[in-house]
């Protein structure tokens with residue numbers, strides 16, 4: 269059996285599932301596959317990247333992210349272009365990156381993926397020098413991330429509450445999107461630049477995006493009436509968003525978004541402020557991540573429904589553990 273050394277980085281506040289007994293479970297399950305695990309707990313923003321830097325410096329074989337997309341982003345940002353692989357235990361609120369890789373939301377099943385040892389080389393997006401692995405966006409989704417980050421609780425229900433609250437007051441803004449010499453100037457509800465097909469929580473903003481195709485999928489949701497925008501929300505959940513008439517989609521290796529001034533963006537769901545010009549590019553095959561070997565084909569309605577049923581099953585199992 270090949271011996272592997274892992275550092276597990278736990279974000280104690282991510283998501284809503286209890287992390288009680290996690291360290292013992294991970295240590296015992298992975299020991300059976302020859303993996304020794306050391307665990308560190310984050311105390312705030314930046315800790316996950318610092319811990320991951322230590323793991324790379326000490327030649328760990330893998331770093332396991334036990335948290336959500338924000339934690340994955342910090343760790344993956346350090347592991348990219350190194351030989352240290354990423355393992356994911358999806359313990360966040362949305363878990364968009366893990367879901368997009370087909371990693372089960374159940375911790376014990378996600379551990380099996382790491383134990384099996386198959387890894388995929390994934391792309392990442394880069395905006396003004398900052399990496400994103402799932403989605404980057406301006407407009408409504410950035411405003412929701414900002415609101416969500418200020419909520420006391422995390423989790424799916426809190427996220428839905430943030431979406432509704434923001435929707436009531438949100439005013440679309442103008443953007444110029446430049447792709448290879450063509451410019452689209454629009455008042456847009458949002459522009460999402462997607463390495464992964466979903467934001468998390470089975471919300472498919474670019475259902476045909478692939479993590480390892482060397483390209484980014486851009487979804488522009490144009491400014492429309494409240495009803496037509498709500499219908500985009502419905503299509504986001506059924507997997508049919510690319511057929512909605514309020515949408516334009518582009519598959520690109522690079523693009524620029526220009527807006528009126530600096531302002532909010534989100535990177536993998538984490539809110540931040542960036543400048544007027546947003547230079548975006550794809551950094552292909554930059555990260556090795558443990559994933560199921562067989563990639564599930566996406567089917568509108570069927571895949572979202574299956575994922576919802578799985579979520580329910582795992583939530584019930586987690587409650588009674």
Ligand SMILES: Nc1ncnc2c1ncn2[C@@H]1O[C@H](COP(=O)(O)OP(=O)(O)OP(=O)(O)O)[C@@H](O)[C@H]1O
Nearest residue numbers: 282283311312313335336337338339360361362363
């Ligand atoms: N001990 C801590 N106390 C408070 N905040 C923390 C702590 N450790 C990390 N954080 C912050 O928690 C935030 C949320 O992390 P993360 O994205 O992993 O979870 P999530 O938002 O619940 O899940 P998702 O991104 O999948 O929706 C990040 O901004 C991170 O910097």
